[in-house]
Amino acid sequence: MPIPIDTFFLDPKFEGTLQQKIQRMISEGVLSGRFIPGAKLPSSRKLAVHLGISRITVTLAYSELVSDDYLIAKGRSGYYVSPTAPQRSRFETPKGVVTDCVDWNKAIGQRFSDQVMPEKPMDWRSYPYPFIYGQADDRIFDHSNWRQCALQALGKREFSTVTADSFERDDPELVKYIALNTLPRRGIHAKPEQILITMGAQNALWLCAHVLLNQRRMAAMENPGYPGLRVALNLARCTVASVPVDDCGMVLDALPAETDVVFTTPSHHCPTNVTMPLERRRALLELASRNDFIIVEDDYEFEMSFLNPPEPALKSLDEEGRVIYVGSFSKSLFPGLRLGYVVGSEVFIREARALRAAILRHPPGHLQRTAANFLSLGHYDALVARMGQIYRKRREIMQEAIARCGLESVGINVAGGSSFWIKTPEGVDARDLALALKDRGVLIEPGHVFFERPEDGARFFRIAYSSIESARISAGITLIAETLHSFGKR
Known part of the structure; x- marks a missing residue:
């Protein structure tokens, strides 16, 4: 039974190529049950005329649908819905109104939704x-080269690497680039065992908070400061000391003596953008040594030091291994990428890796390898x-x-x-x-x-x-x- 040609129309809201629109239109018809197995589709010529597009576009779409077993080609007869085409599972719709009888105020053990965070409209x-x-x-973004790097990551040579379950391990190419190129520009030297890939800086800060802190310890953060960090510290259930900032960043005299971990944004303080000068960076490291606390350096936007040469990272000045360095590609590439990294001692990274594995195993392999390709080919530095x-x-x-x-x-x-x-x-x-x-x-x-x-x-x-x-x-x-x-x- 042929499918009426009037059934076919292109969805103007779907953001994709004409070929992709045709593929989606037909696959949705098959999955929804509107196009039944054995039904004949219009010829590529007739459908092209009906939709006002080129015949080759329809032919290519049909070919892709054949390779995915949505359609079969019968010699000169044309294209038909495959008898073994993918199908969606169908369940009977429950009769009547389903009532939520759970007392969620009693059932919820911990609340997370009352944290104060910035609101940004999606539109x-x-x-x-x-x-x-x-x-x-x-x-500004280099769409073309990013697309090429993503396609390269899905090529035959790299496909097994990006699609495998790496358990708790990271993409070796991305780690290698960070170790040999990104970190040295900040004066930091680290071995692969001292680097952990994260789902952005927020994930990195959360890992740091939960590995380093507990209910008996104190964390110090800047006030004003990054609200996502405050949320992570609250969830770690530690004591939080809010330390004021001036035109040189965190005021060190205001740090409580009993502080265990200091979180700071020395390159560009969040949100004032002030840069901590070298003298205060050295003073902070001396204070950390004297009072025996750890420093978490959030260097989320160091690439944007275009007015003056960037000051040395705290991690590069650290002679005692007290600084844990957090970096991110979200600001320099795009925020939806959600890729960052943590650099610290092997002992710390081992614990952070184990905690990350319990939550998300590792960031997506395809994203890691695409970013590694983009970085290693020089596109990142140009961007x-x-x-x-x-x-x-x-x-x-x-x-x-x-x-x-x-x-x-x-x-x-x-x-x-x-x-x-x-x-x-x-x-x-x-x-x-x-x-x-x-x-x-x-x-x-x-x-x-x-x-x-x-x-x-x-x-x-x-x-x-x-x-x-x-x-x-x-x-x-x-x-x-x-x-x-x-x-x-x-």
Whole structure:
């Protein structure tokens, strides 16, 4: 029985090639049961005319569907739905209304959803002025070479490596590149046994918190500081000391004597972007030696030191093995990649690897090998250089607009980064400002989430230039200033 040609149409919402759209249209028809085994499909010529596309596109789609056993080709007769085509399991729909009778307040042993974290709209790209931190700019990223590296990772030579269960082990090529290329640029020398691949910096910080801390230990973090770290420390159930920051980063005199682990972002403090100078880095290491504590260095954005040469990493100055170094590719490649790494002593890495194995075994092999290919072929260094040039220009434009509009920028000792930390006038809550600006197409990030006590950050917000093109920056800053001015008239 032939399938009526009017049944076929291309889904305009599906983001893929014409060939992929045809394959999806037919495979969905087979899986849903609309196209039954033995049913005849229109000829490639007729379907091409009906859809207004080339015949070769339809022919290629049919060929792929044959190789996946959705269709079979019968000589000159045409294409038919395969009698052994894949099918979805079908279950009878329960009759009546299913009622949730569980008392979840009693059933839930621990709560995790009440943590304060930044909120970022999924549709941020639809806003004219998205000053959103940490998102990828499609106009900068090297799509073509990344695609080639992904295809290379799925080639016959590497297929068995990326598809195998590596248990707790990481991709040796990615580890090798990090050890021989990435870390030496930060002055760090490490053996493969001292490197662990993670699902981004957040996963790395969580691993550090749970390996190093318990209910009897104290962790110190910057205030304001990275909210994801505060969540990880809260889940570790340790005592958390919030240490203030100044124009040189964490204030060392405010560190409690009983501190066991210090978490810090010396290259670009989160969220002010201030850079810790060499003198304070040395002082922190001396204090760690004297008071016998561990330092976790979150170097999440070191590639973005385009204003001044980057200061040496704390890990590179460490002579006692006290520093655990956390790096990430999320800011320099794209956040959805979720690949980072931890560098530390072999004893620590062994424990972190065992903990990671209990949660997720290892990051996806295909992503690891694709990243390794992208790095080793030089595409990553070219991308970082291009981003540095573009970010420098955007920063100059934003800095000029901030000064022209009279906004108060906080943090003067800055080596680069991708954002500004702004303080509102007296009486203006940044959360209210963000809501008002959203209605005008401007997205900013209120700063309360970075503070131990959210009320302390009511007058702060962050604006980033990583995800907004240069031509829109000045107009967006002007809208922020105008909206702030209107708050002053209320």
